[in-house]
Amino acid sequence: MGLGKTHLLSSIGNYILDHAPECKVMYVTAETFTNEFIESIGNQKTQQFKNKFRNVDVLLIDDIHFLQGKDSTQEELFHTFNNLYEAKKQMVFTCDRPISELKNITDRLSSRFERGLNVDLQPPNYETRVAILKKKLQEHGSTLSEDIINYIAFNVVTNVRDLESSLTKLVAYMDLIGEELTFEKAKQLLGILPAMANIARDTLSIGEIIKTVGDYFNVSTFEIKGKKKNKSLVQPRQIAMYLARQITDFSTTEIGMEFGGRDHTTVMYANNRVESLMKGDEAYAATVNKLRRQLTSS
Known part of the structure; x- marks a missing residue:
């Protein structure tokens, strides 16, 4: 699913080896476990197979959902589990869904899985996605x-794999042409992102953005589109322009036209201004991100 299950399992194994190098750690995918078990039967080496997986201090098995419907492998894992459990060894399993949603898994094996600590890996939030991209x-x-x-982090919300894929595409393009990437070119290259924040985004109009921001700051759409430049209007106007650029596919020229016929350079200035303020003012950034979430989750 791209949420980092395999990476987490690998990190657990590496941490144990770093802090307790005398420990015997076994990492294997459920598919490999199954294939080796079948091979051991064919070669009449089942005892050798049992010894391999039962004489360890830590057993890490990835993608346990692969065992669905594989009764003989489940039976073998059940006995391996009991053997390690009685010896007070540690086991960690990963799965792409809750144990309760697995099908064709024996009750006694699923009850063993449920016996331990079950941790649900959630997709990374916006701030974490930004941090991952920067890293x-x-x-x-x-x-x-x-x-x-910000555009990538806000749109690719499902998993880290899609996040990295989008980034890799842009980096590869920059390496190829040997120059910096513009925002408009990046949007063009990414095309339809793997997972948009919300389907409503496709039909979100600039007018809706202006109204939402205006309601938040208690100013009217007419005032935001107007020519007055007092601070109480400039701030929501710039934020609305910024959000229109971030969460729609309208060009800066089209956005400027919706804001009372303003020039595209005004939209660019507003975008840069909001970005600058967000870096130095946590409260301001929180307001912008709150409005962003409101617009894409409605």
């Missing part, structure tokens, strides 16, 4: 503008 960029030795990073 990956650092590893690549590449840079992207904040608005591109």
Whole structure:
């Protein structure tokens, strides 16, 4: 599912080996466990198979859902589980769904899985997605503008794999052409992202964004689109322009036209201004992100 199950399991194994190098740690996928078990039967080496998986201090098995419907393998794992449990050894299993939703798994095996600590891995939140993207960029030795990073983080919400895939596509393009990427080009390259924040995004109009921001700041759509430049209007106007650019596919020219016929450079200035303020003012950033979530979850 791309939520980091395998990475987490690998990290657990590495942590144990770093802090207790004398421990015998076994990592295996459920598919490999199954294949080796079948092979051991064919080669009449089942005892060798049992010894391999039962003489360990820590057993890590990835993608346990693969065992659905494989009765003989489940039976073998059940006995392996009991053997390790009685020896007070540790076991960690990963699955792409809750144990209760597995099908064709014997009751006694699923009850063993349920006996331990069950942890639900959730998709990373917006802030974590931004942090992941920045970390990956650092590893690549590449840079992207904040608005591109925010655009990816806000739209790819399902898993880390899709997040990294979107980033890799942009980095590969930059490496190929040897120049910095513009926001508009990034949106074009990404096309239809793997998972949009909400289907409603496809039909979200600039007018709806203006009204939502106006309601939040208690100013009218007419005032936001108007020419007055007092602070109580400039702030919501700039935020609305920023959000229109971030969560719609309208060009800066189209956005400017919706804001009382303003020039596209005004929209660009507003976008840069909001980004700058978000970096230095946590309360301001929280307000912008709150409005962003409100617009894409409605």
